[in-house]
Amino acid sequence: MEAVDLHAEVWEGIRNSFESGRLAHAYVIVGSPRGNALEFAESFLKLLYCEGAEKPCNACSKCRLIESHKHVDTLWIEPQSKARQIKADEVRGLVHRMTQTSFEGGWKAGILVSAECMNTTSANILLKTLEEPPPKTILLLLTDSPQALLPTIISRCQKIVLSEGQAGTTDAAWNAPLMEVLHELPPSSGLDAARLAGRLKAILDAVKAEIADEVEGELWGGDEALDESKLKEVLEARTNARLKEVQAEVFRVMLDWHRDLLMLVSKVGDEHLIFSNDRNVLAEQSTKHTQSSTLQAIQVVEGMARRLDRNIPATQIFDEAFRKLVRD
Numbered sequence: 001m002e003a004v005d006l007h008a009e010v011w012e013g014i015r016n017s018f019e020s021g022r023l024a025h026a027y028v029i030v031g032s033p034r035g036n037a038l039e040f041a042e043s044f045l046k047l048l049y050c051e052g053a054e055k056p057c058n059a060c061s062k063c064r065l066i067e068s069h070k071h072v073d074t075l076w077i078e079p080q081s082k083a084r085q086i087k088a089d090e091v092r093g094l095v096h097r098m099t100q101t102s103f104e105g106g107w108k109a110g111i112l113v114s115a116e117c118m119n120t121t122s123a124n125i126l127l128k129t130l131e132e133p134p135p136k137t138i139l140l141l142l143t144d145s146p147q148a149l150l151p152t153i154i155s156r157c158q159k160i161v162l163s164e165g166q167a168g169t170t171d172a173a174w175n176a177p178l179m180e181v182l183h184e185l186p187p188s189s190g191l192d193a194a195r196l197a198g199r200l201k202a203i204l205d206a207v208k209a210e211i212a213d214e215v216e217g218e219l220w221g222g223d224e225a226l227d228e229s230k231l232k233e234v235l236e237a238r239t240n241a242r243l244k245e246v247q248a249e250v251f252r253v254m255l256d257w258h259r260d261l262l263m264l265v266s267k268v269g270d271e272h273l274i275f276s277n278d279r280n281v282l283a284e285q286s287t288k289h290t291q292s293s294t295l296q297a298i299q300v301v302e303g304m305a306r307r308l309d310r311n312i313p314a315t316q317i318f319d320e321a322f323r324k325l326v327r328d
Ligand SMILES: [Zn+2]
Pocket: 046, 049, 050, 051, 052, 056, 057, 058, 059, 060, 061, 062, 063
């Protein structure tokens, strides 16, 4: 019974936001993407489109179109194929639809079933829309493993929890250690800078090893017949391509962190912090910064990302960058 009560409470919250015109642009709905999260998403959409007096009426033509996933202004995406991935092209298509005018003049909605199946490229495409949502659009991300979504996606969505996700099964393994490094910023000395640079390097090395394992598994399991030298080449190319995606995400998290810091240093208020759970840590760090030192730190992080793309050894890049971040 408890789950139902929780569900009812959450539903009232959504209904109130809808009636007062304060809906968020994006929601992560945590529950079963084929069960309670799906039902919740359908009810949510009916609320937006229903033409009955008592919304949702579950009887009008719009409510029925929502139920059959055929409403023209709603776009449903779910993982295709054996690989169970939500491909970049599909997300690109959805993002494009969101920028166009709606067919019926009302809301446009994008629904991602099993949103955790987005690969990093897909997620980064979606992220751009989350950063600048077109008016009168809504995104619903259905997932039972919210911890598998990029932290930058989660932080830009309102979270609706219908049931607990399976904790820790597919968590991006680099996220927790990266947050630990961010919590220790800024380095207090050259020695401290070298230590933190080493930890970031170790995080990315672990990511690389994990990706290589994954790619190797795919190559052995796939039906491509490759000789050994070719296999090694493909393995390396695929591993590096995916590593770049993760690196881009790691640096995005680092940049977001510094943007939050800038917001606190500039005293523009803390209600829009991306890392609102880390408010205290950020506030503490902001006392060691000025506006210009924070802007400088942002440039340093951007510089790290750029130099890494140019195949300069990571150790050298991180050492130099963290040294520039030192504040005593
Ligand atoms: Zn209706």
